Amino acid sequence: MKYPKMREVKEAVISLFSKPYTTKYPAGDFKPFPGFRGKPVVDEDNCVGCETCANVCPPNAITFEDDKEKGIRTITRDYGKCIFCGQCEEHCITGKGVKLSDEIYDMACFDRSAVVEKQERELIICESCGAIITTKDHMRFIHEKLGPLAYSSILNLNLLNERLRLAGDGDTSTEIKDGLKRKDTFSTLCPNCNRQIQIKNLA
Ligand code: SF4
Numbered sequence: 260m261k262y263p264k265m266r267e268v269k270e271a272v273i274s275l276f277s278k279p280y281t282t283k284y285p286a287g288d289f290k291p292f293p294g295f296r297g298k299p300v301v302d303e304d305n306c307v308g309c310e311t312c313a314n315v316c317p318p319n320a321i322t323f324e325d326d327k328e329k330g331i332r333t334i335t336r337d338y339g340k341c342i343f344c345g346q347c348e349e350h351c352i353t354g355k356g357v358k359l360s361d362e363i364y365d366m367a368c369f370d371r372s373a374v375v376e377k378q379e380r381e382l383i384i385c386e387s388c389g390a391i392i393t394t395k396d397h398m399r400f401i402h403e404k405l406g407p408l409a410y411s412s413i414l415n416l417n418l419l420n421e422r423l424r425l426a427g428d429g430d431t432s433t434e435i436k437d438g439l440k441r442k443d444t445f446s447t448l449c450p451n452c453n454r455q456i457q458i459k460n461l462a
C-alpha cells in the first residue's frame with residue numbers, strides 16, 4: 260500500500276482551512292480574473308456586417324445569410340456553439356464591433372435558442388448582374404477610412420448621394436438594358452460589371 264507523501268498531507272490540511280479557489284456562483288458573486296473570456300457582445304454602432312468574424316470563427320458559431328429580395332444580410336451568432344476563443348474580437352475590422360465580456364454563467368439555459376442573437380444590415384446589390392457587393396455600413400466604413408480618396412469610387416458617390424440627397428431624391432439607379440454601356444458607369448455596379456464597362460470604354 261502506498262502512503263501519501265508529507266507534502267500532499269500538508270496541502271490537504273491547508274486546503275481544509277483556506278478559501279476555495281472556485282467561484283460560488285450563483286450563491287455568491289462571480290469575480291472574473293483579468294483577461295477572462297466570456298460571451299462576445301456586439302456593439303451595434305460599430306459592427307458593419309462585413310462577415311469577417313464569421314470567416315474566422317472556428318466552430319462556425321457565426322453565420323450569415325443574404326436575402327437579395329429584401330436586400331438584407333442577417334448575421335446569426337449562436338453562443339451555444341461559442342468556445343470563447345476571442346477570434347471574432349481579434350479580427351473585427353472596425354476593432355470595436357464585438358468584444359468578449361465577463362458574462363458566462365448567466366448564459367446557462369434549457370432553451371438553446373435563448374443564446375442565439377441576430378443582426379440585420381442593408382445590402383448593396385449590383386444593378387447589372389445582381390451580385391451582392393457588401394453591406395451599406397461596410398461601404399461607409401471603408402469610405403471613412405479612405406477619406407477624400409473614396410470619392411474616386413462611383414459606388415461611394417452613389418452611397419453618399421443617397422445619404423445627403425445631393426442629386427435629386429437620392430435615387431441614382433437607372434434601368435440597365437441590352438448589356439452594359441458607358442452610360443451605366445454611374446450605376447451601382449459590382450467590380451466585375453465595372454471592369455466590363457471600363458474594357459468596353461477602352462475598346
Ligand atoms: S468583423 Fe466586426 S464589423 Fe465585421 S461583422 Fe464581425 S463584428 Fe461586425
Ligand code: SF4
Pocket residue numbers: 299315316317318319320321340341342343344345346347348
Ligand atoms: S469567441 Fe470564438 S467561437 Fe465565440 S463567436 Fe467569437 S470567434 Fe466564434
